[in-house]
Amino acid sequence: MPNEICILCGEETAVDINTHVDYRTGYIEGAGQLCIKCYNKGTDRQHITIPERFIKDYPNDMELGSKVREFYYNSYK
Ligand SMILES: [Zn+2]
Numbered sequence: 001m002p003n004e005i006c007i008l009c010g011e012e013t014a015v016d017i018n019t020h021v022d023y024r025t026g027y028i029e030g031a032g033q034l035c036i037k038c039y040n041k042g043t044d045r046q047h048i049t050i051p052e053r054f055i056k057d058y059p060n061d062m063e064l065g066s067k068v069r070e071f072y073y074n075s076y077k
Contacts, residue, residue: 006035048072 004015005039013035021027028060036065050068 004033006038007032008034008038011035011037018060 004013026034
């Protein structure tokens with residue numbers, strides 16, 4: 001059986017395409033399968049996640065930027 005391809009790096013993963021998602025490691029719902037290398041990188045990635053409501057609550061871009069920066073310093077540092 002063929003294996004899944006990593007959605008991040010494009011390498012073949014160790015996960016058979018017929019494996020149910022509940023029994024997989026590195027499967028991200030709504031995105032797809034990660035290889036073990038990309039999965040283990042996890043928080044090494046230089047990205048943050050902000051609450052979606054920030055976009056709606058702060059219609060002014062400058063205010064939004066300020067809130068994102070504040071969130072970053074309060075949550076990630
Ligand atoms: Zn990968």
